[in-house]
Amino acid sequence: MSSSKFWDKIAPGYAKSKIKDIESYERKLKITQGHLTRNMNVLEIGCGTGMTAVKHSPFVNHYHATDISSAMIEIAKNRAKENQIENISFEVNDILNLSVKNNSKDAVLAMSVLHLLDNVHDGIDEIGKKLKSGALFISSTACLGDKMQFLKVLLPFMRLVGYAPSKVHFLKKKELLTVIEANNFSIIHEWQPSQTKACFIIARKL
Numbered sequence: 001m002s003s004s005k006f007w008d009k010i011a012p013g014y015a016k017s018k019i020k021d022i023e024s025y026e027r028k029l030k031i032t033q034g035h036l037t038r039n040m041n042v043l044e045i046g047c048g049t050g051m052t053a054v055k056h057s058p059f060v061n062h063y064h065a066t067d068i069s070s071a072m073i074e075i076a077k078n079r080a081k082e083n084q085i086e087n088i089s090f091e092v093n094d095i096l097n098l099s100v101k102n103n104s105k106d107a108v109l110a111m112s113v114l115h116l117l118d119n120v121h122d123g124i125d126e127i128g129k130k131l132k133s134g135a136l137f138i139s140s141t142a143c144l145g146d147k148m149q150f151l152k153v154l155l156p157f158m159r160l161v162g163y164a165p166s167k168v169h170f171l172k173k174k175e176l177l178t179v180i181e182a183n184n185f186s187i188i189h190e191w192q193p194s195q196t197k198a199c200f201i202i203a204r205k206l
């Protein structure tokens with residue numbers, strides 16, 4: 001199953017699912033909002049059902065929410081409408097094919113998506129291209145290579161029953177930080193609530 005088909009299929013269930021660690025989610029929202037300003041133009045990669053997009057849009061000038069899955073974007077559009085968010089636009093596209101101009105964004109968000117890309121290095125390189133110099137890259141990424149290696153055994157079965165996408169990288173936190181820095185970013189904030197939880201990183205484009 002192609003990546004977009006998998007996410008299209010699970011979109012309705014994903015929209016209904018509860019955030020597992022609401023405290024950490026809210027802390028990440030707060031830290032992110034501490035870096036957002038009213039004049040910023042923000043891009044989000046892999047926005048899913050738009051939950052985070054809707055929370056951040058009121059703090060910026062414009063928010064472009066993108067995702068490879070049209071079903072996810074459809075839900076995100078409805079969520080924005082319900083919340084009367086008007087400074088938001090949507091795009092169904094792979095991170096590597098976005099219509100966004102290079103050097104045009106003040107911040108790019110990638111929440112729970114980097115480890116699902118075909119190539120993490122290429123994805124982060126693309127994010128770097130979309131950002132202005134000095135702009136921010138904000139991400140939260142499952143670093144499954146550190147303490148969640150056991151999932152490697154379970155993944156083939158999960159895929160078989162349609163519970164896992166075709167691509168899942170078992171990144172280690174150290175590797176992720178190295179890839180981000182190798183793509184011309186300087187890490188300015190890093191927080192991981194526990195070793196089994198996603199790593200939240202804010203980096204500045206040099």
Ligand SMILES: C[S@@+](CC[C@H](N)C(=O)[O-])C[C@H]1O[C@@H](n2cnc3c(N)ncnc32)[C@H](O)[C@@H]1O
Nearest residue numbers: 007046047048067068069072094095111112113
């Ligand atoms: C685990 S969900 C996270 C959604 C949302 N960011 C969140 O935190 O709830 C991963 C999302 O990334 C999207 N995605 C996966 N591969 C992608 C790609 N190559 N380009 C853009 N989006 C992608 C999926 O469609 C899905 O909506």
